[in-house]
Structures are given as structure tokens and as C-alpha cells.
Amino acid sequence: MKKILYAIAALLLAACLTSCNSEIKNVTINKLVGNWVLVEQTTVGVNGTVTTTKASGSDYMVITEDSITFGDGKSETTTNFTYSDPHFIIGGTNLYDLESLTRKEMVLQDKLVLGILITERSYKYQRK
Numbered sequence: 405m406k407k408i409l410y411a412i413a414a415l416l417l418a419a420c421l422t423s424c425n426s427e428i429k430n431v432t433i434n435k436l437v438g439n440w441v442l443v444e445q446t447t448v449g450v451n452g453t454v455t456t457t458k459a460s461g462s463d464y465m466v467i468t469e470d471s472i473t474f475g476d477g478k479s480e481t482t483t484n485f486t487y488s489d490p491h492f493i494i495g496g497t498n499l500y501d502l503e504s505l506t507r508k509e510m511v512l513q514d515k516l517v518l519g520i521l522i523t524e525r526s527y528k529y530q531r532k
Contacts, residue, residue, distance in 0.1 A: 428505045433469055433487050436502075440465045440510060440529035448524040465529060500527075507531065 428435055442463040446456045462477035472494060473482040485494045492500040492512065500512040503526060514525040 426506060428507070431487075431489050431502060431505055433467075435505065436467050436487060436510070437469060438467060439532035440467065441532050442527055443530050444528045446524075446526045446528070447522055450521060450523050464532070 441461060442459040442465070443461075444456055444458050446454060448454050464475050464477075466473040466475070470484055471482055472485045472492075473480050475481075483494055485492060487493070487502075490502040492502065494500075500514060503511040503513050505511075508531050510529045510531075512527045512529070514527070
């Protein structure tokens, strides 16, 4: 009987740990609200070269219901924004698309990349 209880407890623990980082579907602003710290940036060049750079941990983003604040530890910029799955519309311009979201991690793709040297840029944030 004890072994069965241990097995059930282990299965429940495993289910809880995997569900904490599972992808969130049907994203709404309420699921985005919070403090996010940039952990890495990935750039894809026109020749297909992928470069991933770890962030220093000082760049962050704070999302509220109707505003978004970008900061780097020295200065902050706050502006109004709207979210229409998967688009972040900041100042009337679609700046980012939401690539993925879990409770702990968010990946945004930069939509203003010029195709001269870079074809894609994405940012990985972790919830603070």
C-alpha cells in the first residue's frame, strides 16, 4: 500500500512540474501581465547564421493591463499598448509577435527587422 501511495505522489509531482511550464493557449493580456527579464536574444542572418546572445539581466519589461514599460537599469520608457493574439501593438505599430508563452517564459519575435542583414530576431524573457 505504501508503494502505491509513493507512486501516486511521484506521478502527481511530475504532472505538476510539467504543467507549470506548458505552453499557454488562447493568450489574453491577463496572462501577460507581470515583470519579465530578458535572458537571451537570437538573431538569424540573411545567410542563415543563428546567433544567440545571453542577456546581462538588466533589461526588463513590465506589462500591465494597458501599458508596457521597457527598462535597462538606467532608464525606463512607458507607453500604452494593445495585444491582439499574437500581436503586441505599441504606439500604433505591430512591434512584436508572441511566439510562445508559459507561466515562466515568453518569447517575442521582432517584427521591425530590416531584411538587409537580419531576417529574424527573437527575445526570450523569464517571469520575475
